[in-house]
Amino acid sequence: MTSRRAALKTLVLGALVACDSAVARLRGAQLVPIARIDDVKPGLGLRTTHDETPLILVNAGGEVRTFLAVCTHQGCPLGWNAAQQLIRCPCHGSAFNTDGRVVNGPATAPLTRMETIAERGRVMLVVRS
Ligand code: FES
Numbered sequence: 001m002t003s004r005r006a007a008l009k010t011l012v013l014g015a016l017v018a019c020d021s022a023v024a025r026l027r028g029a030q031l032v033p034i035a036r037i038d039d040v041k042p043g044l045g046l047r048t049t050h051d052e053t054p055l056i057l058v059n060a061g062g063e064v065r066t067f068l069a070v071c072t073h074q075g076c077p078l079g080w081n082a083a084q085q086l087i088r089c090p091c092h093g094s095a096f097n098t099d100g101r102v103v104n105g106p107a108t109a110p111l112t113r114m115e116t117i118a119e120r121g122r123v124m125l126v127v128r129s
Pocket of ligand 1: 073075076089091093105106107
């Protein structure tokens with residue numbers, strides 16, 4: 001019984017992901033793979049780029065979130081501090097939590113969150129033209 005429920009749950013989740021993907025494509029968006037979901041393990045952050053745009057992915061309790069990896073203070077590149085579980089700026093010390101909110105200034109504005117979906121084990125950036 002439990003395995004049937006698990007199989008049904010997997011099937012439903014797969015259908016929901018497929019629907020998200022189909023909806024994005026129908027709206028004219030492009031889906032660009034930027035990482036494997038397995039590469040963004042809980043408690044870790046991952047830096048990558050898309051068309052030279054720096055991105056940082058963090059796993060917040062199983063949810064992978066993607067932000068523009070540019071500090072909102074003066075534009076320095078951001079990195080992940082695993083010990084603090086914070087996105088940190090090396091230039092003047094700003095820190096952002098996994099929601100992208102400022103937890104330490106001088107930055108005052110939150111990070112720009114990028115729209116992504118999970119599809120076939122990958123994190124897909126939704127690029128709208
Ligand atoms: S540029 Fe990041 S804290 Fe100043």
